[in-house]
Amino acid sequence: MTDKTNDLILATLNNAEQVHSETFEYTSLFLNTIVPDESNARFFPSVFIENKYAKQFSERKLTKLQLTELLEAEGKVILGKGCIINCLEHGSNEWKKANKTIESIIELGENIAISEMIQVPTVYPVNKGQYRILTGHRRFFALLFSFGYDHVAQFKVYDSKPLLHKVKQFQENASREDLPQYGKLQAFLSAVMEIDGLDQARVKVGQRRLTVKEKAKNLGISMGSYDNYNVLTRYSEVIKFYENGLNAPFLKVKKVILDCEAKYKEDHGKKQLNIADKKIVGDNILACLSGNSVSAPKKAQSYKISDIPNLQALKSILFNDVSKLELNIDWKKLDWSNHDAVNRRLVVLVNLLK
Incomplete structure (x- = not known):
């Protein structure tokens, strides 16, 4: 976590404010004012195209190669109205993962086109007139696919970047069945870093550390789920x-x-x-x-001597060469590589020395 974020958390705690108390409103924004968050588990490298280029590609007036060169999209995914082109290295793991995401975007886009979106994406301002996605990357991509780059859609807009924005991302991602498991683990690790930063800030202002139960509550998951994520990561x-x-x-x-x-x-x-x-x-x-x-x-096999019954037997073992005692044990014929055989002879030895 950056020093700037730590300072903001400290200031918030010092002012007795709630760390999670950001204000927001629902408003309509042009899709071309939204930028994805590259650190989000839902992100994949993408280039957004205007409706005219998407239409030309759909009508086969532009080829994939021409679009890739025009947009410098090699190693990325081209996304526009009714158009998604995977330009990542063919056959690579990234290409395969992108294909799975593309399939889910198309399916969601088709649903959005005929029904209302229940949960809108959330964003926060980054530059004048621009907003970065906090949650809802796939929904944003689906909106682009269904309606195009110049479309207006409703968003949940925070006044500023939430202090614990990775925690907010995880809170949503953890409850979504469609998010890849890897994405959930990555989101958890990022969120835990923010929770740890909050914990350190609390100590600096004289507050106690968060309990495990409180950490789980901040992440919006049960204690059992918290333990699962801890073990898995x-x-x-x-x-x-x-x-x-x-x-x-x-x-x-x-x-x-x-x-x-x-x-x-x-x-x-x-x-x-x-x-x-x-x-x-x-x-x-x-x-x-x-x-x-x-x-x-x-395991290395060991040699064992049974309980020595008396002092005389102990002295005989310590101070005599037992191999030369007349005990009717043929030490020369003993298979010393056989641990069990050696241990049996040791038992006999102790018994004879009683």
Whole structure:
């Protein structure tokens, strides 16, 4: 979080104001005055085109190559009225993810064209006459697709950028079933950074730290969901796997994470994991999620001497070469590579020394 944001939070707390008390109004704005938020989980690199170019492309008067060159849109998605063109590298992960988003935008756009939008996008002013999207990127893209760049639509407009804008984004994204899981995890991490900043600011003005319950409440989720997100974002390998297309329920992946941690702790006799441990556990989690088996490290086999019954037996073991005592044990024929056989001989030895 930037120093400027920290200062604003401090000022708000010092003035005994509510951090979440931003004012807003509902108003109509031209779509061409709206700019996406590149740090939002819903964002993908895009270029918006005027209706005339979109129409020319639809009528095959402009080719994809011509539009790409005209708009310098290579590596981006061209978006306009009735027109979405994926110009990202064909076959790449980004291209595939963009295609999925495009499908959902088209579907939503078709619905918006025939029915009223229930929840309008939210924005805040950035420059004179320009607004940045806070929540509702996909809805904004769908409006562009349905009505074009010059269309007027209703927005929820904040007077200024909310102090905890990432928290607001997460509050909406967490409740949406259609948001990709990777997007939810990214949104959670960004929101938690803001909550941590709020926590530090509270301490600076003499207030107590937020409890886990209060953090969850600020994020708009239950304690159970908060714990789920905490576990799922514990390892960068898990987040990366979701980014690359993992489609698995959060609870299932959480169980894999906890099982891998528990197994590693048991195998290595540890109660806490350090950075090096977590790297190994992260690799094990990745292997499990990929369907590969994780080979457990073999424990070093040890030799055991049973309880020594008396002092005389103890002295015999400590101060004598027991291999030379007349105990009817043939030490030369013993298979020293066989731990079980050696341990059995040790039991016999102790019994004979009683």
